[in-house]
Each structure stands twice: as C-alpha cells, then as structure tokens.
Amino acid sequence: MYARQGRKNMKAIVDCNSFYCACERLFKPALHGKPVVVLSNNDGCIVSRTDEAKALGIQMAGPYYQHRKEIEAHGVAVFSSNYHLYGDMSWRVMETLRRLSPSVEVYSVDECFLDLSGIDPQQLHAYALYLKQTTEEWTGIPVSIGVAPTKVLSKVANRLAKKDKAGTRGVMVLATAEAQREALLKTAVEDIWGVGGAYARKLRFFNINNGWDLRQMSEDWARKQLGGVVGVRLVRELRGEPCIDMKDPLQTKKMIATTRMFGKPVFELRELKEAVATYITRAAEKLRRQHCAARTLQVFVVVNDPAPSYEYKPSSSSAYITLPSATALTHTFIEYAMPLVEQLYRSGIRYIKAGVILGDIVPGDSVQFNLFEPPARLQEKQLMQVIDNVNFSMRNDMVKFAASGTRRDWKMRQELRSKRFTTRWEELFEVH
C-alpha cells in the first residue's frame, strides 16, 4: 500500500496521549471528556494528566497534596499508578505498531520510534495517519505522531501535533526545510528533547530562546556549553543530520534498579534490611525475566534530615560489591546485600528511601541448564523458576524470602489503585 523507495532518512515518534490516564479511562468510559490524573508511587506526584485536567491548571509532576483542593473541587478522577495495567496496554500498542511497520524501537512505556526511511515522502502523512487510526482502533489508546529526518526533530513535530490536535489530526510531518524552520521557531528551547532545566537556564541566559536560535549555534559552541558531544549531536539533529541512531531492540539493559520511597520514615536496621531484601527480590525477578545475570550489586539509602525545617533535602549514601560471578539468584544477592546495609546504617537516622541497583549485566539464561554446572546450582535455578511461576500466576509475594519481612510497615501507600483488569483473572473487567 505504501511504496518504499530507499534513501531519504525519516523517523517517526509515536507517543500515547496522557498514557496512564488513557489506560484508566479505557475501563471507565464515563470518564471520557472528564479531567483525570494518575499519581506516582506513594501517591506523591501527578505523573499523568488529561487535557481537561491540564486546562484546570494542574501541573505535571506537581506534588499531589498541593493540588488536592482544586482536584477535589473540580471532581477530578484520581488514580494511583497501576503498572500491571499500563505495562500490558503498552505491550498491546507496541505489538500493533510492530505489525504495521518495520523496525520499531520502544523508547519508553508510552513511546516508540519507527524508521520510515524509504517511504515515499508524498505518502508520509497518509501513512502516519493510518498508523494512528489503526493503533487507536485496535487498542483504544489515542496516540500522536511526529515525523522528521531526525529523532530530535520528530519529537518537535510530535509535540506540535499533540498541542493542536484539532488542526493537525494528531500527526505532523516535517519533511521540508521550511516546515522545520517554522516548527523550530514555535518551540521554546526548554521544550526540546535533550534540553533540561540546567541547559534551558543557560541557553536563555545567552538569549537563545527557541529551537531555531539553537539550531544556528556552532558545533564548537555547543560542545563547550552543552556537555561535549551531547550538545554537538543536539545541534546537528536540529539541522536535520541524524546523529542519534535507532537502537537495536535486542540490546540488554545495562542496569536494573528497584528503588522506593517508604510509606513512612524508617529508623530501625531491621526494617531497612527487610526493605532492601524486598527490592532485591523485585530486581532479581526483572533480571530473570530478561534471562540475564548481574555481577555488581549496589545498595543505597536516602535520609532527610528533619531538623530544623523539614525541608526536602535528601542526601544519599551507597555501598556496592562485585560478586565472584554473575548470578540471578535472589538469595545470593540478599546474602551479599545485608552486610552492605549494616555498613550504611546509623542508628537514630530517619531514612525515607532505599534502593538496589544490579549492574554489569550479562546474558545468562537462568532457565536453561548447563551441563557443567554443579547440581546444587541447578536446583537453585529450578527453585527460582518455581517461585517466579507461583508469584506470577497467583499473587506477587505469595512466596517470598524471610529476609523481606512479614510486617512491612514501611510499604508504600497506594490507596487509589484501579484493578489489574488485563493481567489478573480475579480482577477482570465486569460488564453488568
């Protein structure tokens, strides 16, 4: 249907609109057209909001408690994060796009890049619209699409498409130099992918205010002011020279982390150890799901000094260890981690968060059996597999290690979570 011609670099970014909110709305159709927000873990910040919530002036990433009044006054629907649901819906969206388009790079839970090089430039717009409509029909999740010669420019296009859904029908193609210029003039410097708070302040100081201004800067200047090669790539991408390639979808992760704020501050070593053991359990599960093993283990704790002002000024300290060999066994990680926790712990300190990071990750299928491995090792791997199966099919934590505790007073709050409609039989969506 859509001719491929070779040459001509073109990339698209497909981005789900207000993704977490869209997932929640899918199972509560009455919320269509209504303001909705989704909160981060611990019900701390607002991490997703619909256009209607945005129109009420509710800020992205704003602390929930600061907006609580307006939220209640306007009857905004509020949800805690439900990662089971979002993860599964994300998979459906990506799978749909993989069927429609070659070379999909999943960039985050709600975004992916597509390589559209070779599609007839005349047909790019129609093709993007087709992708959008099909994705929405098959999954129920609305998306916006930006198309341009580079990733940075496609993000610029996507943002403009999303801002003016009525005018663009959610799709914008920046194929010509003129279209790119117009789009960059309309894009403030802090809205460019790769420009965060620190760089934005610096750029504004130099009177570089929009994307077009930044595009005019020399590579030497960018190298000096914007973090070396990162800045050079950014300026080149703005000019339409691709520098950020499509990533190999088979690449394994370089680190796996599990970190959490506590539901309430922790003072006891026992509690700290339980929390760390629990996070290790999660992280090791993620590791095994990717059929990998890790050789370094890092533990960190975060304290917030209460006196005198309760100002939010966290400071962290960490300890790490390199294991004799890469592993994916939960109890091995726990064994090495506990002394690290003891080493970090100081009594009388108010801990607000902890985390573990597994690094030096290598492929190492924990399910496949190696002839040369000692039988005890084999049994441990089988044990992991059994535990994973039980926990996946029954309930997380159905089987757990004693080190992760049973009281768990430190567990995070999640008071407003919806059901895991698509991944748990007991929580299936019901039609009455």
Added chain:
DNA sequence: TCTGGGGTCCTAGGACCC
C-alpha cells in the same frame, strides 16, 4: 627549583529522558 607521556580502567557525579 626545575618531576614524561600516553593509555586504560574505574568510580562519582551531572545532565537528561519519560
């Protein structure tokens, strides 16, 4: 008085992303 040069590996920390 006057202290090489270049490479690699490691870690900490900063900046960014969603």
Added chain:
DNA sequence: TCTGGGGTCCTAGGACCC
C-alpha cells in the same frame, strides 16, 4: 504530614601501567 521510579550517556579525575 505531604515531592516517584527506572533508566541512559557523558565527563572528570584518580590509580595504575609501561
């Protein structure tokens, strides 16, 4: 009272080696 979690990439600087 109350501010998330999980990643990536890059640079600087120290240790070590020849």
